[in-house]
Structure formats: structure tokens, C-alpha cells
Amino acid sequence: MIDDSTNKxxxxxxxxxxxxxxxxxxxxLPIIVSVILIVSVFxxxxxxxxxxxxxxxxxxxxxxxxxxLGSISIGSPIVSYVIGGGLVKDGVGVVAVAAFIVSWxxxxxxxxxxxxxxxxxxxxxxxxxxxxxxxxxIGMLTYFLMSL
Amino acid sequence: MKTNKKTSNRSFMVMCILLAIYALVYFFNKNxxxxxxDQFLKLLLQIFPFLxxxxxxxxxxxxxxxxDIIKKYLGENSGAKGMALASLAGILSVGSVYMWYPLIKDLxxxxxxxxxxxxxxxxxxxxxxxxxxxxxxxxxxxxxxLTVLTIIFSFIIGxxxxxxx
Numbered sequence: 001m002i003d004d005s006t007n008k009x010x011x012x013x014x015x016x017x018x019x020x021x022x023x024x025x026x027x028x029l030p031i032i033v034s035v036i037l038i039v040s041v042f043x044x045x046x047x048x049x050x051x052x053x054x055x056x057x058x059x060x061x062x063x064x065x066x067x068x069l070g071s072i073s074i075g076s077p078i079v080s081y082v083i084g085g086g087l088v089k090d091g092v093g094v095v096a097v098a099a100f101i102v103s104w105x106x107x108x109x110x111x112x113x114x115x116x117x118x119x120x121x122x123x124x125x126x127x128x129x130x131x132x133x134x135x136x137x138i139g140m141l142t143y144f145l146m147s148l
Numbered sequence: 149m150k151t152n153k154k155t156s157n158r159s160f161m162v163m164c165i166l167l168a169i170y171a172l173v174y175f176f177n178k179n180x181x182x183x184x185x186d187q188f189l190k191l192l193l194q195i196f197p198f199l200x201x202x203x204x205x206x207x208x209x210x211x212x213x214x215x216d217i218i219k220k221y222l223g224e225n226s227g228a229k230g231m232a233l234a235s236l237a238g239i240l241s242v243g244s245v246y247m248w249y250p251l252i253k254d255l256x257x258x259x260x261x262x263x264x265x266x267x268x269x270x271x272x273x274x275x276x277x278x279x280x281x282x283x284x285x286x287x288x289x290x291x292x293x294l295t296v297l298t299i300i301f302s303f304i305i306g307x308x309x310x311x312x313x
Contacts, residue, residue: 036188
């Protein structure tokens with residue numbers, strides 16, 4: 001009898017958790033599809049070859065450009081390694097490549113509306129701005145530490 | 149509940165507008181439309197398994213994790229333990245970052261701090277399973293330096309986010 005009622009409570013907890021999860025998920029699905037719709041356009045219109053033309057060889061400017069390029073790019077980090085590897089082969093400096101790889105994941109200009117939607121505009125702007133500056137500093141520090 | 153419905157409608161509207169833009173592209177340039185929609189389907193198929201994982205994790209969170217537990221381990225006063233937990237979760241998480249937003253939002257509602265959300269997102273730049281590939285492309289020194297700096301900066305940026313957001 002006690003087992004029966006415990007089971008009933010457990011089941012109703014599961015159903016309630018499932019319902020709550022589905023309600024959150026239902027709201028989220030169109031947002032995720034929207035982000036994928038935007039990302040697909042971006043990946044198609046800006047192919048990898050586009051990136052090489054971007055750098056000049058200037059230490060400070062290239063770290064900034066690397067961070068800008070990483071911020072507006074999206075996709076699996078593997079893609080950033082492939083592009084970064086190609087950039088290194090083409091003679092682009094470590095400072096730019098490091099900033100590019102870090103900002104690829106940590107800064108998301110394209111997903112900014114989604115981040116704003118979930119966590120608020122202030123959080124999204126402060127986090128992305130700080131991460132952008134962080135990527136530039138990491139690029140510079142990587143360069144200095146590698147030259148030691 | 150009313151707000152949930154309102155935001156649900158709004159997000160559905162945004163998706164419909166984007167689909168309408170896709171339809172316009174189809175009428176103006178079928179070739180580009182085919183390329184974009186191929187890319188869209190590829191991404192959708194890539195993301196689908198992660199969506200299921202996130203759904204299961206959200207369900208388990210709703211079932212087992214109570215707000216007081218989340219506040220204790222991921223709240224403002226969780227200290228070094230919270231930092232370590234958020235970093236590890238960020239490093240181990242896979243898939244696109246926006247897949248994780250719903251789960252993190254749930255945790256935030258239940259007490260997760262902005263600082264630890266930022267630490268989680270930043271540490272996603274460290275990918276354990278991709279480190280061998282990074283070594284292959286850039287060498288071991290670059291990989292170690294970049295990984296360590298990324299983890300250190302995740303804490304600094306977490307503090308900045310906590311103060312300013």
C-alpha cells in the first residue's frame with residue numbers, strides 16, 4: 001500500500017518534470033531553428049577562403065582582426081582549427097590565429113539575439129564585449145609566451 | 149504562463165519571417181537557395197542528437213535538482229567549488245552553445261549566478277576531445293598556452309560579467 005502510493009508520487013513527479021521540460025523546449029525550438037537558418041546563410045555566403053585576405057601582418061591590428069573574424073564566425077571549433085592552420089601556413093601570425101580561435105567559441109555575434117533572449121541584453125552585451133577583449137589579450141599573451 | 153505563450157509566439161514569428169526570407173531567396177536565386185538549404189539540413193542533422201541530450205538533461209534537472217541545491221553549488225556564494233564545476237561542465241559540454249541556453253536558463257531561474265554562466269560558456273573554448281587535433285595543427289606549446297590562458301580568462305571574464313551585468 002505504501003509502495004503503491006510512493007510509486008504514484010514518483011510518477012506524478014516525473015510527469016510534472018516532463019511537462020515542465022516540454023514547455024521550455026517548445027518555446028526554445030523555433031529559436032534554435034532560427035539560429036540554424038541564419039547560420040546556414042552565413043556559412044554559405046562567407047566561405048573559408050574569404051578569411052585569408054583579411055590580415056596585414058601588424059601585431060595589434062591582426063589580433064583585433066582575428067578576434068573580429070572569430071566573433072562573426074560560427075560553426076564547430078574544428079573548422080576554426082582548419083582555418084587557423086591554413087592561416088598559419090599562409091604566414092599569418094600566432095597573435096591573430098589565437099585571438100581568432102578563442103573568439104570563435106567565446107564571442108557570438110550571430111547568436112547574440114538568442115543569448116539576449118535567454119539571459120537578458122545586459123548579460124549578453126557585457127559577456128560578449130569582455131570575451132572579445134579577452135580574445136585579443138589571449139592572442140597577445142600567447143605570442144609573448146611563445147617567444148620566450 | 150501567459151509570458152511563456154507570448155515569447156513562444158514571438159519566437160515562432162521570428163522563425164516564420166526567416167522562412168519567408170528563404171522563400172524569397174528561392175524565387176530570386178534557386179542556386180543559392182539550394183546551397184543554403186543543404187547547409188541548413190546538414191546543420192539540423194548534426195544538431196539533432198544534441199537536442200535529445202539537452203532535453204534529457206533538462207528533464208533530469210527538473211526532476212532531481214532543486215533550487216537550493218543549484219544555489220549551493222552554482223549560486224553567487226558557491227566559491228571555488230562553483231567555478232570548478234562550471235569550468236568542467238563547459239569543457240565537457242559538446243554541441244553548439246545555443247543548444248545549452250535552455251538548460252542554463254533553467255539553472256539561472258533556480259539560482260545559478262551570471263558569473264558561472266559566463267565561466268561555463270567561456271570554457272567551451274577548451275575542447276578535450278579536440279586537443280590532439282589542435283596539437284596537430286599548431287603544436288604542443290601553442291595548445292598548452294592557449295588552453296591554460298583560456299581557463300584563466302574564463303574566471304576573469306566571469307568576475308567582470310558578475311560586476312557589470
